[in-house]
Amino acid sequence: MRLTYSATLLAVFLLSLPALASAQAWIELSPKQQQALAPLSGEWNSLSEKQQKHFIRIAKRYPQLTPLQQQRVHERLAKWSKLTPAQRQLAREKYKSINQLPPEKREAVKQTLRERHARKHPAAASAVQPATPAK
Amino acid sequence: MDNINLTTNSIKRLLNQSVTQLDAAVVENLRAARNRTLESHRALQHTPVLAWLNHHGVWPGSPASNHKFRSWALALAFAACLLSGAAYMQQLNEHDHSEIDIAILADDLPVDAYVEQ
Known part of the structure; x- marks a missing residue:
């Protein structure tokens, strides 16, 4: 009988684990994850647990990109992390x-968007090169 | 219903008399059950945390506390299921964004072009 009660408590604890999962420190990431998320190393520990999980999922897809796409992701990751949720949602819908x-x-x-962006940010325009996006 | 006045001593006497009429095997079973209960009570007293929980009716020890414990365990299991379900659903929702986010980040258009109105 006592064993049944202990098993119940253990099951409750195990079921709660996903909800109790805590944030992950930068040094706890694998070398591959650290390489993919390198632009975020400085601010990683201050990101929320939800943001960290999101970027870890992005890191998982990173090796499937071409070198050019990986370079773009690195250039844009820090900026992307600073956008508001509403801005990110707008970008996704667009x-x-x-x-x-x-x-x-x-x-x-x-x-049209490229030209409009070039007019607003002349310095960045030269760095923009058209290529097939990742799917 | 007959109005019988039973005192503690009279109940004890009646029980003692009845014991002499029981089969030896039944008496032996009762003795073994009593010893098991006493042993389990002693073991509980040796673990201060369990004794404290038992004293407050949370850890099983008596039928009443068994019932309380079962209610607590059920409530905990229900809360844990709700929490893990919510966490799982949240993970599913977030998963959809990672695919489109990396596509935007790797796209030939800069992020600003997607954010600007």
């Missing part, structure tokens, strides 16, 4: 709506 367009129209919309 990306989805653009990618639902037929290829010719999609390129035209992207070109």
Whole structure:
């Protein structure tokens, strides 16, 4: 009988583990995760647990990218982490709506956005190179 | 119903008389059960935390505390299921974003172009 009660308490503890999971320190990340998330090393420990989990999932997909795409991710990660949730949501919706367009129209919309961005940020415009996005 | 006035001593006397009428095997079983209960009570007293829980009716020791313990265990299990379910659902929702986020980050358009109105 006592064994049954102890087993019940153990089951309760194990069931609670996902909810009790705590944030992960930078040094606890694997070398591959650290390489993928290198731009966030300085601010990693101050990120919320939710943000950390999100970036760890991004790191998992990082090795599947081409070197050019990996470079872009590194250049943009820090900026992405500083965006507000509303800004990130806007970017996701915009990306989805653009990618639902037929290829010719999609390129035209992207070109318009590229030109608009170049007018607002002339210095950054030279660094932008068109290439096939990751899927 | 007959109005019988039973005192503690009269109950004790009646029980003692009845014991003499029981089979030897039944008496032996009762003695063994009593010894087991006393042994388990002694073991509980040797563990201060369990004794404290038992004293407050949380850890099983008597039928009443068994019932309390079962209620507590059920409530805890229910709360744990709710918590882990919520955490699991949250993880599922977040998972959808990582795929699109890395696509935006790796895209030929800069992030600003997607954020600007």
